[in-house]
Amino acid sequence: MSATPxxxxxxxxxxxxxTRIIVCCGSGGVGKTTxxxxxxxxxxxxxxxxxxxxxxxxxxxxxxxxxxxxxxxPRRVEGVQAGxxxxxxxxxxxxxxxxxxxxxxxxxxxxxxxxxxxxxxxSLSSSFAGTQEYMAMEKLGQLRRSDExxxxxxxxxxxxxxxxxxxxxxxxGRFLDGRLIRLLASPVRAGRxxxxxxxxxxxxxxxxxxxLLGGQLLRDAQTFITAFDTLFGGFRERADATYRLLQAxxxxxxxxxxxxxxxxxEAAYFVERLGEExxxxxxxxxxxxxxxxxxxxxxxxxxxxxxxLEAGTxxxxxxxxxxxxxxxxxxxxTLSEREQRVAGAFTSAHPAVPVAEVAALPVDVHDLExxxxxxxxxxxxxxxxxxxxxxxxxxxxxxxxxxxxxxWLAEPQPAExxxxxxxxxxx
Amino acid sequence: MTARDTDWDGVRLHVVTGKGGTGKTTVAxxxxxxxxxxxxxxxxxxxxxRQGIARLFDSPPLPYAERxxxxxxxxxxxxxxxxxxVYALAIDPEGALLDYLAMFYGMRSAGKALTRVGMVxxxxxxxxxxxxxxxxxxxxxxxxxxxxxxGSRYVYDAVVMDAPPTGRIGRFLNxxxxxxxxxxxxxxxxxxxxxxxxxxxxxxxxxxxxTLEEMPVQETLDGIAELRKIKGIQVGGxxxxxxxxxxxxxxxxxxxxxxxxAAALAAAxxxxxxxxxxxxxxxxxxHADRVELQDRERAELDAAGQPIYELPxxxxxxxxxxxHRLAAELRDQGAA
Numbered sequence: 159m160s161a162t163p164x165x166x167x168x169x170x171x172x173x174x175x176x177t178r179i180i181v182c183c184g185s186g187g188v189g190k191t192t193x194x195x196x197x198x199x200x201x202x203x204x205x206x207x208x209x210x211x212x213x214x215x216x217x218x219x220x221x222x223x224x225x226x227x228x229x230x231x232p233r234r235v236e237g238v239q240a241g242x243x244x245x246x247x248x249x250x251x252x253x254x255x256x257x258x259x260x261x262x263x264x265x266x267x268x269x270x271x272x273x274x275x276x277x278x279x280x281s282l283s284s285s286f287a288g289t290q291e292y293m294a295m296e297k298l299g300q301l302r303r304s305d306e307x308x309x310x311x312x313x314x315x316x317x318x319x320x321x322x323x324x325x326x327x328x329x330x331g332r333f334l335d336g337r338l339i340r341l342l343a344s345p346v347r348a349g350r351x352x353x354x355x356x357x358x359x360x361x362x363x364x365x366x367x368x369x370l371l372g373g374q375l376l377r378d379a380q381t382f383i384t385a386f387d388t389l390f391g392g393f394r395e396r397a398d399a400t401y402r403l404l405q406a407x408x409x410x411x412x413x414x415x416x417x418x419x420x421x422x423x424e425a426a427y428f429v430e431r432l433g434e435e436x437x438x439x440x441x442x443x444x445x446x447x448x449x450x451x452x453x454x455x456x457x458x459x460x461x462x463x464x465x466x467l468e469a470g471t472x473x474x475x476x477x478x479x480x481x482x483x484x485x486x487x488x489x490x491x492t493l494s495e496r497e498q499r500v501a502g503a504f505t506s507a508h509p510a511v512p513v514a515e516v517a518a519l520p521v522d523v524h525d526l527e528x529x530x531x532x533x534x535x536x537x538x539x540x541x542x543x544x545x546x547x548x549x550x551x552x553x554x555x556x557x558x559x560x561x562x563x564x565x566w567l568a569e570p571q572p573a574e575x576x577x578x579x580x581x582x583x584x585x
Numbered sequence: 586m587t588a589r590d591t592d593w594d595g596v597r598l599h600v601v602t603g604k605g606g607t608g609k610t611t612v613a614x615x616x617x618x619x620x621x622x623x624x625x626x627x628x629x630x631x632x633x634x635r636q637g638i639a640r641l642f643d644s645p646p647l648p649y650a651e652r653x654x655x656x657x658x659x660x661x662x663x664x665x666x667x668x669x670x671v672y673a674l675a676i677d678p679e680g681a682l683l684d685y686l687a688m689f690y691g692m693r694s695a696g697k698a699l700t701r702v703g704m705v706x707x708x709x710x711x712x713x714x715x716x717x718x719x720x721x722x723x724x725x726x727x728x729x730x731x732x733x734x735x736g737s738r739y740v741y742d743a744v745v746m747d748a749p750p751t752g753r754i755g756r757f758l759n760x761x762x763x764x765x766x767x768x769x770x771x772x773x774x775x776x777x778x779x780x781x782x783x784x785x786x787x788x789x790x791x792x793x794x795x796t797l798e799e800m801p802v803q804e805t806l807d808g809i810a811e812l813r814k815i816k817g818i819q820v821g822g823x824x825x826x827x828x829x830x831x832x833x834x835x836x837x838x839x840x841x842x843x844x845x846x847a848a849a850l851a852a853a854x855x856x857x858x859x860x861x862x863x864x865x866x867x868x869x870x871x872h873a874d875r876v877e878l879q880d881r882e883r884a885e886l887d888a889a890g891q892p893i894y895e896l897p898x899x900x901x902x903x904x905x906x907x908x909h910r911l912a913a914e915l916r917d918q919g920a921a
Contacts, residue, residue: 185605186604186605186606186750187604187605187606187607188605188606214752216799216800216803217803365695366686366690366692366695366696366699366704367699367704367707367708369690369692370686370708370715370773372773372774416606418606419640419902420637420640421606450864450868451863451864451865451867451868452861452864452865452867452868455855455861455865459855463850463853463854463855464853466852466853466854467849467852467853470852477849477852478833479833479841479842479845479846479849479869480845480846480849480850480853481849482832482833482869483841483846483865483866483868483869484850484853484865485832486832486868486869486872487865487868489900490868490900492900492901493898493900496900496901496902520871520874520875520878521799521874521875521878522798522799522800524799
């Protein structure tokens with residue numbers, strides 16, 4: 159049996175004024191951006207001054223938050239039902255502009271202009287794998303230092319792997335500080351005992367690089383590196399400061415995953431990595447979980463019932479709806495059981511990680527109302543917000559086996575009666 | 586070779602892209618199985634270092650080498666004609682760079698020394714398109730490789746590439762433009778041109794994997810529009826993945842007759858039928874909403890004018906049997 163992890167209490171996390179940064183991470187396609195937006199909205203409507211920093215939102219979601227352009231400036235989101243002090247701002251990251259701003263902040267105008275015009279800098283700032291992640295961190299640091307918001311929710315860049323977010327800044331720093339770069343930047347000095355060795359290696363390398371990339375490109379790189387050298391200390395310091403910020407107690411990481419093997423494998427890597435880096439993990443958000451009102455009816459029984467009906471009917475149409483409903487239910491139960499198995503594998507390995515789940519929605523979310531409902535679900539409103547739950551339901555404990563495997567999702571909460579009754583089908 | 590006509594006869598390099606979470610790797614693998622008919626040999630390539638193919642086929646991590654990984658779809662119902670071979674290869678920029686240096690300059694050991702001091706990071710930073718050129722270059726090389734001595738027969742009858750996601754595909758395939766800003770002349774430029782000639786020929790098709798949901802459909806349409814702007818690139822099919830069948834006519838889903846449903850459930854020997862009928866009806870209604878959304882999204886995809894193939898959601902999870910089921914679907918629908 160899988161372990162029973164604690165429940166991730168979203169409202170406690172966002173209501174706690176000590177929570178200053180929430181980082182949503184996870185592999186691509188699991189709904190990070192939407193989750194970050196939903197959390198931001200709920201926090202704002204519960205009185206926090208929130209800024210959501212997003213990297214690549216879907217067009218309609220961006221529109222719903224009033225983000226029409228990538229302008230690197232937090233914009234106020236209209237339509238937030240914030241009682242009293244709460245407010246919501248949102249911004250889309252412009253990584254090149256963020257990079258440019260760092261250069262401008264750390265170099266005198268002449269040198270900054272020289273760097274900004276360098277072709278090598280231009281490709282580095284717009285397409286080096288990791289620049290986006292680095293700049294997301296940088297922007298986060300800036301927003302935090304400005305102290306204009308008391309909660310910042312960050313959506314991490316859509317990268318191949320969830321770990322890229324943690325590694326990329328380090329990678330960019332290492333790259334700019336790397337041996338090869340140092341070699342290229344400093345002309346080989348004569349008179350040192352090891353010059354010959356370096357010289358041989360250097361010639362070989364520049365030879366290969368020139369073959370590969372052409373001489374002009376290499377010269378651009380050397381010019382850039384020499385100009386950037388004076389900035390580098392500041393650059394590195396900022397990266398380190400932001401990294402420390404992520405380790406601070408006011409930061410909470412939320413790992414978002416769909417109940418799929420790949421997404422949960424990434425989530426597990428990420429959880430382990432956060433532990434190694436001593437970064438504060440708040441919990442796992444299991445997104446797009448299929449919840450079934452009739453989960454007490456198992457897949458085999460449902461199929462058997464469908465077959466009984468089909469075998470017993472005289473007219474083919476007689477029980478058409480019932481047969482379809484039972485077959486659909488059996489299929490959904492199979493899917494849902496697989497999701498539980500996959501999630502169970504994660505929770506067995508990481509029993510202490512709090513989990514919150516969000517129901518799979520039949521339609522996409524692209525307005526504030528949708529975000530609001532999603533956040534409500536995330537915060538523990540048990541029941542599928544898109545399936546009207548029968549009000550009269552009493553807990554049905556018919557067949558313990560299926561229910562037991564769901565037990566970890568249904569930790570009893572100090573909740574109002576309405577919530578408890580809508581929980582019935584899974585507790 | 587099969588005598589059957591497929592929608593993509595003449596295509597040797599199948600590039601498969603899709604939004605994250607749509608099952609791009611699964612579909613690429615199924616397509617490779619489908620293409621590997623009797624006597625045919627297919628190479629399935631992974632380019633993102635995720636080892637998704639190895640996991641899918643339950644094999645150890647793939648090296649930078651072509652390894653046989655599966656047997657393809659057999660001849661149509663003919664047991665004496667088993668399927669052809671599916672090989673797999675994981676291309677990483679570092680391996681591709683070493684390959685390139687060795688192939689064109691005989692510089693394998695120098696290349697190895699370079700990778701130790703961060704050469705790949707450096708080279709890809711200095712010319713971001715470079716690793717894409719090297720990776721696509723390896724794929725096009727495999728697609729054009731001929732059996733030594735024969736001079737005419739290709740080693741692989743088809744190559745399937747599990748490519749980067751839709752958001753990055755235009756840039757990934759538009760290799761010449763990507764490197765041309767930086768390398769105006771020189772060997773990389775010449776290499777990029779050769780690669781581009783294959784990518785932008787009728788021998789290559791770019792297929793989009795998509796689920797019938799708003800964001801993936803929008804990204805697919807954007808991706809198709811982007812590729813159509815690149816001269817010579819052939820947009821292939823749209824492969825809808827994880828589709829749900831309609832089951833019933835819409836009105837029956839939306840407003841099931843509860844007493845009738847309860848009566849039917851009782852007839853099937855189930856208890857607590859009043860509540861169960863209500864719960865099952867709720868599930869039917871939710872399914873109807875999803876089917877309605879699917880129909881809307883399918884219509885959007887139709888408007889793009891590319892052939893559409895549809896693969897069902899496999900609720901049990903993807904294993905080899907499931908891959909073969911999907912491969913059979915792709916063949917039946919003419920994709921392979």
